[in-house]
Amino acid sequence: MKNNKISLETHFWSGQEVENPFEFIEVFFEYGNLDYYKETLNQFLFHTEQQKLYEKGYPGQIFILYTAFRSFLKACFKLRSKSEKWKVRKALEKRSILEQASLTSEEYQNPFVVFQNAFIDTAFEEYEFFLCEITHLSLSPFGEEFDYDLITPFIHLTKMLDAAQIIRERGIKKIKDKKSISRDIKPS
Structure with missing residues (x-):
């Protein structure tokens, strides 16, 4: 079976090509922080x-953000299958429930669940359509009616942002075998 590689197309917004989804997370959050996204x-x-237009003064920035979000979706799509070989380190201390952000307790403990669930509920193509549509509509001076769900992809994308931030903060461990023997790996 042929292994098709998905390009993350990071060169459009970051100026460099990144293919590893764990390295991507670092580059993505160096470009902008979680609150900004x-x-x-x-x-x-x-x-x-x-x-009215969003960012009327500099709408070109919206296109750049669209390409960054599109790269983020591609990285998340790659991350959905990484839980078999990688594990997110446990939080060192008990944290406030507010730090979970949009995640459930299970998702907070294992952020890979977020990526798996996101692509079970919604196809990758639907996320691409969602990004394209909200970018288009936010730059349009006209009100348009639409009859499709924008909320579900929005919620999943928000959760994926939170999960990626947790992976960045805690780092990952490589799972060596079924007995869960692991060694620490820095994600960057």
Whole structure:
């Protein structure tokens, strides 16, 4: 069976090509922080029903963010199958429930579950359509009616951002065999 590699297309927004999804997470969060991405995604969604442009002063930045989010989706799609070989390190201390953000306790403990669930509920192509549509609608000065679900992909994408941040903060361990013997690996 032929192994098709999915290009993350990071050169459009980061200036470098990154293919490893764990390295990608570091580059993605160096480009912008979690709050910036979540706020941008919220503004995209907010402006889908507004009759005014988002970022009227510099709409080109929206296109760059669209390409960054599209690369992020591709990395998340790759990460959905990584839980067989990789494990996220446990949190060292008990944290506030607020630090879980949009994640359940199970998702907080194992962020790979977020990526698996996201692509069970919604196909990769639907996420691409969602990104394209909210980008288009947030840059349109006209109100348009649509009859498709924007909320489900939005919720999953928000959860994937939170899960990626947890992977970045805690790091990962390689699972050596079925007995869960592991060694520490830095994600970057």
